[in-house]
Amino acid sequence: MLGKGERRQRALDALDELRKALRLALGAAAARRQNAQTTKDQLEFEQSVMQLGLSRARLDPHITELRGRPALARTWDKVIAERDELYRGWHPEGPGKLRALVAQAADGAAGLPWPDWLGKVGTDAGGTAPELWRVGTAVVEEAPVHDEFPVAVPLLDRAHLRVNSAQDGRSVVDSLVESLLLRVMSYFRPGLVKVHLWDIGHLTGSLPNLQPLTAGGLLTIHDPTRLDDLLADMAGHIRRVHAKAMREGETSLRSVCVAKGERVEPWRIVVLFGNGERLPDEQQRELQRVARTGIDAGVSLICVDVPLSANSPLETIVFTDPQNATTSMTGPGVRFRPDDAPDGSLASRAAATIAQDLIARRGKPRTFDDLLPPRLGTHSSRDELRAPVGFAEGVPVEVVLGDATPHALIAGPSGSGKTNFLYAMLGGLAARYAPSELELYLLDFKEGVSFAGLAPGRKDPSWLPQARLVGVNVNTDREFGLALLRFLTEELARRADAAKRQEVTKLAELREADPEGHWPRIVAVIDEFQALFGGRDRITQQATVLLEDVARRGRSQGIHLVLASQDIAGIEAFWGKPAVFEQCTLRIAMPKARRVLTETNNAAFSLPRWHAVINHDSGVHHGNQVAHIPDASAKGTFDRLQTRLWETWQSAAPKLFDGAHQPLLADASDFDEPTGPLLGQVIDVGCRAAVMDIDAVPGRNLAVIGTATADALAIMESITFSLARRHPAGSVDFSIWCAVPALRERVTRLAKILTAIGHSVDHRTDEEIADLVPASGERPRYILFFAVDSAHQWLERKQPPAMRSKLDDLRALLKNGPANHVHTFGWWRGVGRMKETLGFGGVDDIGAWVALDVQGAELNAIAAGQIIDWSPRPKRAIFFDKSIHSSPDVIIPFDTVGTE
Structure with missing residues (x-):
């Protein structure tokens, strides 16, 4: 067993080992943290340099101070080396390629120097617009050699343009915009581009060299207090053009014009000069809508010191000082300078030339041809x-x-x-x-x-x-x-x-x-x-x-x-x-x-x-x-x-x-080969004649009703002439009866015409009508009875010994005649008089009628249950045939003058 002292020593040794491991770990972590911080500083430094551009970064005090730190100095050297490597490849070919690109995409007045086109009138019909429009030149600031190349921006049908001016640099921006507009106006045939100008700070005076364009309606200057109206007009124009394109089956005005090969609607360029501040909310929203939808409708915006961001192509030119700028087309490392503008008097004369050409062409009187x-x-x-x-x-x-x-x-x-x-x-x-x-x-x-x-x-x-x-x-x-x-x-x-x-x-x-x-x-x-x-x-x-x-x-x-x-x-x-x-x-x-x-x-x-x-x-x-x-x-x-x-x-x-003239019977489409008696012209699209069917069946008689003598005679004569034309001469018999002395001359003339044609005519007047019943047979007979009611004094007489009146004979004729090829066409001067002639139930023997100056209510009783809506009019009648009509046809009596 270890002693107490030995155990304590081992514990101290282990603690030392732990402390040593911790010191090593903390040191490594600090080193890694320092390396990460250095890398972060280097990246942020490189980003700042790239954003500023090397030329500006050299002069920037903060960048100069940071370059004093060894780690950042190495980053600076790396950026310089990369730039040198890049520019070694850029310088021989880059500017030339850009010049060729602009020359190809901006032809004619769109890209040439202004002495080559200023004062000349454009001729392009506007089927398509150039892809780019020259606005100036640029150099790569850090290139070994400052080789200038042209800068051009898209505009018509392709993009909007936003320009931010520098302090005291408004005149330079004005010249840039004026030159760009002159390029556009000089490229196309006058009238294909219209400019709308709004300046928040001026009633007049903006772009003064373009003022002559107002004479031809090519430039419209808008009240600085009425931006709402301008934006509303453009929004309405965009909606109208869009609807027109949709009718053409296209999605944009540009595609419509490409399909037609010419401009069918002028381009609109809206130039807005602001003061750098955002527009009021409603105006800003409307401007954004115009920007978003305008390009497809041929509307392009040029916004000077007007904040704008749109969900549509938008190029920018930002001036860093009154003479120099950067553009979204070239990036921050490229210094842009606008082209020198033409002298004001030259620009003004060029604008006047464009306007005068348009005025001269419009001045030609526009005629029907x-x-x-x-x-x-x-x-x-x-x-x-x-x-x-x-x-x-x-x-x-x-x-x-x-x-x-x-x-x-x-x-x-x-x-x-x-x-x-x-x-x-x-x-x-x-x-x-x-x-x-x-x-x-x-x-x-x-x-x-x-x-x-x-x-x-x-x-x-x-x-x-x-x-x-x-x-x-x-x-x-x-x-x-x-x-x-x-x-x-x-x-x-x-x-x-x-x-x-x-x-x-x-x-x-x-x-x-x-x-x-x-x-x-x-x-x-x-x-x-x-x-x-x-x-x-x-x-x-x-x-x-x-x-x-x-x-x-x-x-x-x-x-x-x-x-x-x-x-x-x-x-x-x-x-x-x-x-x-x-x-x-x-x-x-x-x-x-x-x-x-x-x-x-x-x-x-x-x-x-x-x-x-x-x-x-x-x-x-x-x-x-x-x-x-x-x-x-x-x-x-x-x-x-x-x-x-x-x-x-x-x-x-x-x-x-x-409607002011009666049609001629001789001109009626059915007159040459009538299928039945023609009564008049039906008021319809076919201008057809009203024809009555005269088959050998009961009821095939016709009544003309009314006191309009001229119209009644015209209808009776139309019936007669068309029936006479229907049959070969001598193959049919006519009976013409008239008891009115005032009509005798005209009716006699009608009888003579039929006789001259070769038909057999039984012509009776006055009391002779008392012997009215003709013999019937297979040979067709047509009875034309003029003013039937005027003959009642003779028809009502009863003859002994049978005491039968000729009125009874007439009723029997109407009832039985059609089946025996005998048809009666009678004229009564009123519905009541006709009923008196026909007697009880006799109305059924009149299968068709023509009413003249008779109110519709009087006709309901003879209309087979139909309600007649009719108010009499001069030279008009209604024709109703029970066998074919559900409602009467309005007809115009024929003019029979000259008909034989």
């Missing part, structure tokens, strides 16, 4: 219809009808130029789309003939080849507008059925699936369309339903409505039914127009004459485009185009419905 393409009918309507209607600062402004903007609403008070606008639009469309691509249905409800010239006339035999129907003076014939809507609804159903068979949904897809089919786009123009809804009646109810249906479904089937009105404020039929107006996303407001745009959009109130607001965004303010509309209705404008189109395409003439 400027709306027309070089070649007629070369466009396809597969996806949409597009045509210019006017000009904004010399640039064409288009209307588009397609899936995105299916229907148009046009408003303007009398004399505002609405009709002229319609002609400009129709001319632009007709010149671009052949009749196989576009069909027009044109209806004018006001008392006028706005569209009459589009159909053949006595003075001008030409017509608009795309027009399939022209309706004028329709102000009292609301049924014609209803008929047009029915036709469009039927066409919608036809196209929908075809699309279903082809398993497609849109017109463009249907045309691709059925290339041999005839599927043009249809545009129905209804001027003063509110007349359709002028009464609280059946027409208003039906028109409302049909118009909503066409408006809702027409977009997919290529059927477009253009609804025009002097004032749409009072259309009661649409109160609470916004379906039509919501579909009319294309809005056109003439000067002083009301309610066509949104309630807060008052752009139309201040429009000068010959101008219009074109808005493809349902009338909201940001969609406004103000266009000058050239004269399209004067002699030598639309009429000359129509003649060219007529000579180019020999299409069928459009049907013409003129």
